[in-house]
Amino acid sequence: MNSRILLxxxxxxxxxxxxxxQTTSSTSQDQSQPAxxxxxxxxxxxxxxxxxxxxxxxxxxxxxxxxxxxxxRKTYVKRQTEPIRDRVNELDELTSANTKSIKDTDQxxxxxxxxxxxxxxxxxxxxxxxxxxxxxxxxxAQQVTTxxxxxxxxxxxxxxxxxxxxxxxxxxxxxxxxxxxxxxxLDQMATGVxxxxxxxFEVQGFSSGKGQAAxxxxxxxxxxxxxxxxxxxxxxxxxxxxxxMGNAPTPTTTDETxxxxxxxxxxxxxxxxxxxxxxxxxxxxxxxxxxxxxxQPK
Numbered sequence: 001m002n003s004r005i006l007l008x009x010x011x012x013x014x015x016x017x018x019x020x021x022q023t024t025s026s027t028s029q030d031q032s033q034p035a036x037x038x039x040x041x042x043x044x045x046x047x048x049x050x051x052x053x054x055x056x057x058x059x060x061x062x063x064x065x066x067x068x069x070x071x072x073r074k075t076y077v078k079r080q081t082e083p084i085r086d087r088v089n090e091l092d093e094l095t096s097a098n099t100k101s102i103k104d105t106d107q108x109x110x111x112x113x114x115x116x117x118x119x120x121x122x123x124x125x126x127x128x129x130x131x132x133x134x135x136x137x138x139x140x141a142q143q144v145t146t147x148x149x150x151x152x153x154x155x156x157x158x159x160x161x162x163x164x165x166x167x168x169x170x171x172x173x174x175x176x177x178x179x180x181x182x183x184x185x186l187d188q189m190a191t192g193v194x195x196x197x198x199x200x201f202e203v204q205g206f207s208s209g210k211g212q213a214a215x216x217x218x219x220x221x222x223x224x225x226x227x228x229x230x231x232x233x234x235x236x237x238x239x240x241x242x243x244x245m246g247n248a249p250t251p252t253t254t255d256e257t258x259x260x261x262x263x264x265x266x267x268x269x270x271x272x273x274x275x276x277x278x279x280x281x282x283x284x285x286x287x288x289x290x291x292x293x294x295x296q297p298k
Contacts, residue, residue: 053087161200161273165189169225171266173208176220178228186225189272190233201229201240202271209247219244221268 167189169182178186193199205222207214222242229235 053090161275163271164199164274165192165272167270169221169268169270171207171221171268173265175266176217176224178224182225183228183232186228186270187233189270190229190235193235193272194233196274198275199239200273201226201235202269202273203240203242204269205242205244205266206248206269207244207246207266211246215244215246217244217266218246218268221266225268225270 167185169178169185203222203225205218205220205225207218207221209217219242222244226237226240226242229240230237
C-alpha cells in the first residue's frame with residue numbers, strides 16, 4: 001500500500017504541472033493584452049488595411065509549452081481564435097459592401113452611358129431634321145424665285161397679244177344677221193376660251209359702199225357678232241374690241257406687189273388674241289381677276 005502511494009504522488013505531480021503552466025500562460029497573456037492593444041490602437045490610423053485596424057500581433061509570451069500546447073482546453077483555443085474570426089467577419093462584410101458599391105457604380109455608369117448615347121442619337125436626328133428643313137427651304141426659295149421671274153416676264157409682256165385663232169364671216173349685201181354657218185364658226189372659236197384668262201377678241205367689220213353708209217353697215221355686222229358672243233357664250237364685253245371699218249382697204253398677200261383691194265359685199269374678221277397671263281395662271285394657280293368675277297353671270 002505504501003509503495004502505491006509513493007508511485008501515485010509523482011504521477012499526480014507530473015499531471016498537475018501542465019495545468020499550472022497553462023493557467024500561468026493564460027494569466028500572463030491576459031495581462032499582456034492591454035499593453036499590446038495600446039500600440040495597436042495607436043497605430044491603427046497609420047495602417048492601410050481594408051478594415052482600418054492594426055494587424056493581429058503574436059502573444060508577447062508563449063507560455064510554458066511554447067506555441068503548441070498539447071493539453072490546450074477549448075476555452076484557450078476559443079480565446080486564441082476569436083480575434084481571427086472577428087477579423088474574418090469584418091473582411092467579409094467589407095467585401096460585400098465593396099461588391100455592392102461596385103455594382104451600384106457600374107449601374108450608374110451604364111445608365112450615364114445610355115443617357116449620353118440617347119442624347120447623341122437625338123442630336124443626330126435633330127441635325128438630320130434641320131438639314132432636311134434647310135433643303136426644303138432652299139427648294140421653296142428656288143421655286144419662289146422661279147415664279148417671281150415668270151411673273152416679271154408676264155407682267156412685262158402683259159400687253160403683248162399674239163393671234164391664236166382667226167375666222168372670217170361673210171354677209172350678203174344688205175344683211176346683218178348671222179347665218180348658221182357663221183354661228184358654228186363663232187361657237188368653235190368661243191368654246192376654247194371658257195375659264196381662261198389673258199385673251200381678247202378683235203372684231204372688225206367691212207362693208208361695200210361708200211362713206212358713212214358703209215361704216216354704219218360694217219358696224220352693225222360687227223355688233224351682231226359681238227352680241228352673239230356675249231349672250232350665247234358669256235364672253236365679257238371688256239374682252240371684245242369692235243370697230244366698223246366701212247369700205248376701208250385691206251392688205252393682201254396673195255401677190256408680190258401686196259396691193260390693197262377694197263371689200264366687195266360684207267364681212268367680219270374675228271381674231272382671238274392671247275398673252276402669257278393664262279400660262280402664269282396655270283403655273284401658279286392664280287384665281288380669276290376681280291374684273292372677271294364681276295362679269296360672271298348670276
